[in-house]
Ligand SMILES: Nc1nc2c(c(=O)[nH]1)N(C=O)[C@@H](CNc1ccc(C(=O)N[C@@H](CCC(=O)O)C(=O)O)cc1)CN2
């Protein structure tokens with residue numbers, strides 16, 4: 519991994535921490551997301567950690583619309599991410615990398631919409647993640663899923679350097695609304 523990317527990731531995590539400390543906003547489900555929800559949609563959400571923007575209001579709207587919810591499950595930095603079924607009552611024990619995840623034996627389901635955590639995003643909807651390639655690889659595996667980044671506005675940058683494997687987001691939602 520390039521030093522530049524590592525330094526940028528550290529700076530943007532610090533920006534995110536600082537922003538989240540002073541911000542009591544939440545991310546409201548945007549109309550373009552709500553319009554896509556049908557009872558047979560599978561929506562991949564995530565359980566926010568630290569200063570990440572929380573997709574819970576979007577997950578709640580998806581549940582209300584009758585969608586199936588899945589959550590990311592990883593075993594390590596190097597193993598690929600799997601999207602596993604999560605029903606509201608299912609426990610979410612803390613597992614690899616300090617993340618709350620469904621039980622490893624929960625069924626794997628292909629998502630139609632991927633609510634995506636990120637460290638930074640740019641005007642072209644490129645995304646900088648945690649650096650393990652989990653979502654980059656998931657986007658390659660599910661190319662037809664709609665990729666919605668969930669972020670604080672403070673995570674916006676004018677231009678990120680891209681890599682050959684980077685797949686841009688379709689849109690990003692922040693506490694200020696949609697970026698498309
Ligand atoms: N909430 C959430 N769940 C997620 C992700 C995410 O970004 N956020 N992932 C996205 O791919 C996957 C997990 N991948 C991860 C890969 C690396 C690190 C990691 O290096 N964490 C640092 C601490 C980061 C920090 O300080 O914010 C560490 O463990 O040292 C974490 C998750 C799937 N689940």
Ligand SMILES: Nc1ncnc2c1ncn2[C@@H]1O[C@H](COP(=O)(O)OP(=O)(O)OP(=O)(O)O)[C@@H](O)[C@H]1O
Nearest residue numbers: 645646647648649650651652653654655658681683
């Ligand atoms: N489609 C893919 N198939 C195999 N490996 C991939 C793929 N996409 C990314 N990778 C690997 O993942 C590693 C990390 O990528 P990168 O630094 O771009 O992560 P990132 O942008 O922070 O995103 P993520 O949140 O997905 O980790 C790279 O070493 C890359 O080789």
